[in-house]
Amino acid sequence: MDIKTHIHEAFAALENTTPLIHHITNYVTVNECANVVLAIGASPIMASEISEVAQMVGFAQALVLNIGTANTQSIEAMLEAGRAANAQGIPVVLDPVGVGATTFRRQSVARLLEQIRFSVIRGNMAEMKTLAGLETKSSGVDSLEDESDALSIAQGLAKKLNCVIAITGKEDVVCDGTHAYTLCNGDEALRSVTGTGCMSSSLIGSFLGATNNPLLSAILGISTMSLAGELADKSKGMGTFRISLFDRISKMNASLVLEKARIYLKG
């Protein structure tokens, strides 16, 4: 697939369908995730009561599961919603926030991977190495890892888990087991705002709800956030940067991505 030929289509699909993106996500960045979904032109619904999630996800075009502040109840709701999504062919994104940090997170993600078929999994290098069963120097939710072997780890994981793997870092790697891309946009300032990772996953979910194309959606979700980070106003401080980021995302379009995104086919 020549990704670039599909970018106009993807943005048009978003505009034409306004897909509903069901989230079961953390309480830290949930408002940001809802707003980023609106900013890109999709529609968010957050619902995590176990007795309603299977019904709710039936209205959605994609489901985003994020374990940032997961607890035993929300993991059960994620399993319930994920199984219902799978049964109805609704694509599912996983953001395994800080999966390596605690036994609870590792076991919860293991259950999610066992019971749910994911279309895209996005995380940082420490999270992805944990999924790959490799040693990490995790400290909570930030990654301290060397990123030079991202490509081979992504390829291995994509094959093992049979889904698109997106590893975000200085350079991002997106791989579907057959093709791999590196994405070379972004700005350090994105690390100074909470939730830019979570929001990237929500953007991936938004494109996925519009296109049902996991590889394209992972690339566009991440590129949208990275480009917005490059373009946003960094002169006044992190408050203004955060607001400018939303401004830029709400103005993002296919032409801008085609002009500025540095997306390279690697294998």
Next chain:
Amino acid sequence: MDIKTHIHEAFAALENTTPLIHHITNYVTVNECANVVLAIGASPIMASEISEVAQMVGFAQALVLNIGTANTQSIEAMLEAGRAANAQGIPVVLDPVGVGATTFRRQSVARLLEQIRFSVIRGNMAEMKTLAGLETKSSGVDSLEDESDALSIAQGLAKKLNCVIAITGKEDVVCDGTHAYTLCNGDEALRSVTGTGCMSSSLIGSFLGATNNPLLSAILGISTMSLAGELADKSKGMGTFRISLFDRISKMNASLVLEKARIYLKG
């Protein structure tokens, strides 16, 4: 009641009393709701632990219940707080977010309506049609409904539920069973930010805590949000728009509402 003669009084009451508005609300827009209450000059308190809500609501001048991310526990807390509010004559607002979407939401709202006397219920057309027992084309929390029969639905519901009904949409309708008003302010951009509906309900609660006048409060809560939406800066994107919205709400006053609000008595 000639609504317009009471607008100065309502803003003055807010300023003189700084009413405390107890919320049991969703975790997506809860920060926005707290800030909007502060912006209009009231004081927010969010508390949802079932063993404390009855005691907490006793300090409040109004209670706002919003089921956006309700779960079985928070519904019990809402019932507990609502009954305590009723017993003490503290007015209660209901925002039945996405009530038509799931069985859990329908049953929860049915219990709330059975056990609590509400002063104002605010929702979109799909939510209100669900309350009225009518067919809807609900898709999660957004309304896809024709809004031409809003007036008759509001009138019917206001009589049936014996409270003020506020249906927000392109035009808003507010009705107390006797009098009905249409409100013709607002801006499409308000739909591009999460929580403008929730915030309208919190503004209604704020005016209600200051005036104990449900009809006036519904009109002023909605008009404040609509006017702020008209006046807010839409040139830079949705990040700036959201911030500008809070700026405008914090500068709202009776004279501005009297000058710009298009409030029409309909019956």
Next chain:
Amino acid sequence: MDIKTHIHEAFAALENTTPLIHHITNYVTVNECANVVLAIGASPIMASEISEVAQMVGFAQALVLNIGTANTQSIEAMLEAGRAANAQGIPVVLDPVGVGATTFRRQSVARLLEQIRFSVIRGNMAEMKTLAGLETKSSGVDSLEDESDALSIAQGLAKKLNCVIAITGKEDVVCDGTHAYTLCNGDEALRSVTGTGCMSSSLIGSFLGATNNPLLSAILGISTMSLAGELADKSKGMGTFRISLFDRISKMNASLVLEKARIYLKG
């Protein structure tokens, strides 16, 4: 200790160590707390699942407990995390939001004080009088108290609880049982934004994670917020003020604090 000679060291320590600050906090201002921790140069982790908090806090350099929307489950998680932090010598900050308002809050804080050794407790006058066993005119989470006896209350509490006490108000008082300081910066506008108190506690936690010096951290956490409030743009309304506050915090540094902070040794 001459506080001022340590201010450059404290900011340098933050920059050199990027301490991880574990929060168990309320769902209203949690995003603000995460962003303020990033703005000052530390790293936030929010996790409240009881089965993981003891493990998670082991990665952290400080723990912040905030009871703003505590429930029976989160209090158990706070106890678990606090005990683990104590066992590993990780300093703990308590923000007893609205402790006087309900029996649940009073009993929960009593349990926290019994089982956990705190380095800093920060609250408003009503909260601190409640901790001191004095009568209050509490109304929810805002303080209506006379603040003239803050110094003696802080001194008494610091000795009784064997920790640094910080009472924030028009003037702030910080006391470690031996030395007491008054802090005379700040701006009324800080009361028009939700979470400035919570954020002050998170800033204290950030400095504490970097320096392990409770008295210095309480002074710097509060002074950072107060100075940012003085410097932030108040001309456009509370939306812009809130954003400007984050801009100012992210630009805060030792020289600015030394130039502008009014910190007075009182005893």
